[in-house]
Amino acid sequence: MKRYRDIAGDGGSNIVRQVQAQQEALRKRLASITYLVGVMSGKGGVGKSSIAVNLAATLAVQGWQVGILDADINGPSVARLLGVRDEPLRETADGIEPVRAAAGLKVMSIDLFLPREESPVLWTAPTQRDAYTWRGMMEALALREMLADTCWGPLDVLIVDLPPGTDKLPNLVDILPRFNGCLTISQPSQLSQFVVAKAIAMAREWFKTPVLGLVINMAGHVCSHCGHEEALFPVEDLEALSRRWQLPILARLPFDPKFSLAADQGRPYVLDCPQAPLSLAFGRLASRVKDCLLARAADGHSGPSP
Numbered sequence: 001m002k003r004y005r006d007i008a009g010d011g012g013s014n015i016v017r018q019v020q021a022q023q024e025a026l027r028k029r030l031a032s033i034t035y036l037v038g039v040m041s042g043k044g045g046v047g048k049s050s051i052a053v054n055l056a057a058t059l060a061v062q063g064w065q066v067g068i069l070d071a072d073i074n075g076p077s078v079a080r081l082l083g084v085r086d087e088p089l090r091e092t093a094d095g096i097e098p099v100r101a102a103a104g105l106k107v108m109s110i111d112l113f114l115p116r117e118e119s120p121v122l123w124t125a126p127t128q129r130d131a132y133t134w135r136g137m138m139e140a141l142a143l144r145e146m147l148a149d150t151c152w153g154p155l156d157v158l159i160v161d162l163p164p165g166t167d168k169l170p171n172l173v174d175i176l177p178r179f180n181g182c183l184t185i186s187q188p189s190q191l192s193q194f195v196v197a198k199a200i201a202m203a204r205e206w207f208k209t210p211v212l213g214l215v216i217n218m219a220g221h222v223c224s225h226c227g228h229e230e231a232l233f234p235v236e237d238l239e240a241l242s243r244r245w246q247l248p249i250l251a252r253l254p255f256d257p258k259f260s261l262a263a264d265q266g267r268p269y270v271l272d273c274p275q276a277p278l279s280l281a282f283g284r285l286a287s288r289v290k291d292c293l294l295a296r297a298a299d300g301h302s303g304p305s306p
């Protein structure tokens with residue numbers, strides 16, 4: 001068997017051309033999408049997927065055409081959150097049609113390809129030592145294929161729900177021909193902000209990726225009986241991250257037990273409880289995200305594609 005040291009040039013695989021062809025295919029596919037926005041955190045379980053889904057639904061209600069891509073290859077949840085886990089995928093001559101969900105959202109997730117809800121995504125590697133690198137590479141490849149094979153059609157925005165881990169944004173940014181920025185989700189706890197800071201540093205300093213702003217999730221709880229608002233975390237220093245990175249806080253989303261309930265029922269909360277404080281906060285978040293994107297495009301930063 002040849003080892004990589006024994007291979008002269010590209011070993012006859014024409015790999016450079018293949019990669020160029022893939023990048024070109026992806027660029028053409030994404031040309032019908034005005035903005036590409038990631039939802040990231042670095043920290044797990046802070047509400048990224050639920051926020052991605054409800055922000056997408058809010059933007060759709062406000063009149064935008066919205067797609068949502070689940071970039072969490074190993075722990076996908078978007079299809080479940082939108083109640084489309086069992087919808088069949090349709091393949092056309094042009095590629096795979098995204099599944100349609102509430103508010104006209106177009107959804108794509110690896111979950112839609114898995115036979116059963118509990119099926120894990122397995123990657124094989126020659127040795128355990130190789131497994132980490134191999135998995136990272138396979139995740140990025142799977143993401144690229146999914147993006148390139150999906151007929152998204154015209155979209156104002158494609159929201160990408162990222163998995164936890166500070167190394168995940170680079171995987172996405174590496175494969176995208178352009179990227180308009182990401183929202184960073186944190187809880188008010190110091191522990192959450194500590195990990196989120198690493199993700200922001202990675203995005204900004206190492207990958208020169210625009211961070212549009214912070215979303216503080218579970219920032220307090222509004223009592224459903226008396227409307228009194230109280231903190232959920234002992235020290236809610238919401239401004240610490242914002243000050244340190246000079247990032248605007250785009251929204252403070254309160255905790256609401258009905259949010260989890262709606263998620264379990266596969267319905268965007270904002271559609272079921274449009275007047276609840278949490279939905280109103282999503283409305284403000286959506287408007288601020290649109291303002292950020294339009295302002296950046298006006299400044300000539302990776303605006304709508306030609």
Ligand SMILES: Nc1ncnc2c1ncn2[C@@H]1O[C@H](COP(=O)(O)OP(=O)(O)OP(=O)(O)O)[C@@H](O)[C@H]1O
Binds near residue numbers: 072
């Ligand atoms: N504001 C909120 N109020 C009530 N529950 C919330 C709120 N935000 C998130 N949750 C709940 O927290 C849990 C975790 O949310 P979610 O799965 O969206 O997080 P995540 O950051 O995507 O997790 P992972 O890192 O595993 O991808 C879910 O049960 C969700 O319903």
Ligand SMILES: [Mg+2]
Binds near residue numbers: 050072
């Ligand atoms: Mg998630």
